[in-house]
Amino acid sequence: MDEVGAKAKTMKSTILHGIRVALLEIGSATTVELSDKLGISFPTISKFLGQMEKDGELILTGLDHSSGGRRAKRYTYNPEYKLGLALFMEENETNYVIFNCFGEVKEQGKTEPALMDDGFSLLTKDIEKLMEKYPHVSSMAIGVPGSVDNGRIFFIPGYKHIQDFDLKGYFEDQFSLPVVVENDMNAAVLGYHHNGKIKHNHSLIYLYSGQNGPGAGIMINGGVVRGSTFFSGEVSFVPQYDDRNFLRALGKGKKTDKKAIREEYEIDAISRLVASFTAIINPKTIIFCNDEVDESILARISVRSSTYIPANHLPELVASDWKQDYLCGLQVLGLKLMLAEESN
Template sequence: MNGSIADPKAVRRTILRNLRSALLELGSATKAELSDRLGVSFPTVSKFLGQMEKAGELLPVQLDDSSGGRRANRYSYNPEVMLGLALFLERTETSYIVFNCAGEVKDQGHAASVLTADITDFDALIAALVNKHPQISAVSVGVPAAVNNGRLIYIPEYEQFHDLDLKAHCEQRFQLPTVIENDMNAAVYGYYMARHQRSKLQPSLVYLYFGQNGPGSGIMLDGNIMRGSSFFSGEVSFVPLYDQYNFGEAMRASHPHPRSPDGDLSVDAVARLIAVFAAVLNPHGVILSRHEANEGLLAQLEAASQAYIPREHLPAFILSDWEQDYLYGLQGLSLDLMLSREAGGN
């Protein structure tokens, strides 16, 4: 027998997500408008809106003007009914934001690093935020680690977290849907969501960051995050660029190098890495944090990269706000969980 039967729960979550997204985007809509927009039958839309209304997800809106028949009810979404929590873990601190379904930030701040402590500090921070904001309905966590479906499979220097299934831990401990994401994957996703989500272009992008925990990259191919067969994609420290050094070692070395414009081995190392990305992936752009680079450095990197690959095949060199992109990516991941929840539950 060909084909497969769709999972009813997955279908429900898709319909709920699309209804919520449409109401948030449109501001308000009637059942007929939602049915036409989503391609879902009028009775199905009515059924789901009834459940959402009972759960407090809908706000009253005045009736539409009559065109001769019964005036249609108009619905808008209550963005405060659910809140999302996004945290990212760094060596020196843990940052967090709490936001509503419209993406409006309700709370934000910094706490002591949980990476340098243990899981009990992580639990205490989330518990405190959930107690402060009981409407938190989904959690996203960014980590400087390779992540396989919520399990931290490579997190150097923080052995107490190695091989920890952080997703399962959070969901069991707090009974909240949770997503765990590599920091650079979240950053490139956030950059994409802010600039390309509604465009026809599905770009290929590489986000490079050197950071507190060593270099890493987030890679997007044709609008999709590239994770790799063992979820190790983006761990660029291991790329063997020289006889004596891999990329991570080259970035830590201080030897001068004649191929780079200013004699700096690190500039040459980044230029070589960009040439590798250009030759293998041919991305539209390479993004660097404006806290680690400036226009002058981008010009140096572009010039140095041309020693290894023709200029016409180089990506665009882009500066962006890494922390903002990172948080925006985590916020988008958490929002997706929130909008896919069952009405009034998980």
């Protein structure tokens, strides 16, 4: 735990990881470009690139045009070298995606719901079929609507039988590949963060008024906030009025089907929440689901919030596609696993 960052043993994987990330980020590169970017000498880079090309992890796309000297070899990462499987479980279905290292979707679909009793065996069989079809799959990222602690489902309302279940361990044993499990909101905020190509470690909050009551995914300084009892983001409980918290202010006792936010009392409740977020965390952006708000609603929230907080400190309010961000976040997590693998 106190270990020095990169000792000799981990050096190889550190470099490998660096090359992969850099190459994916900038699309293609030459030895020198990578050397500059990573601060590693070009002979070392050269050696690694040679090996990676042999393994099929890289593609030699050709030679650069010369600017007065020998032409440089230009490499691209082979996106098909490894694939990933991302899936998230919901009440009635399981959405999955097979994606490559560029984030391109090879196949997308729905399959068995797994959260109910006995759901896992059905799902496992479906995944087995997928694995046969795509033998290059080498990571799994799973999203669940509950609290997760290192792959174990810590708390998941409504599905008692899988509470305390070690989902990560289960699938790792089953398919012998690295698995990551994440909470839905956390994955979504991660996905948005990645999608927006946000430079560096801004704070984000993803707000979602789901069926099971509202929740928020919070990202601060580039890391997801989990909370000491995995309770962070349970904004239902924020006291807002003399005798109402956020949940009751939204009038959500009576499980309505309607999604869109429209009413004045909703606007005010959300604006107060935005104000609370700002006064406490002061995030760069708050993300809403685009099936719940539109631009005009956002504008109203923005105006209303500024009655509570100096406008110049208010976060940017945006609408985004929740499911897409969710899947994207899972893909990011899966990709991380793939890029970290020794693969040797």
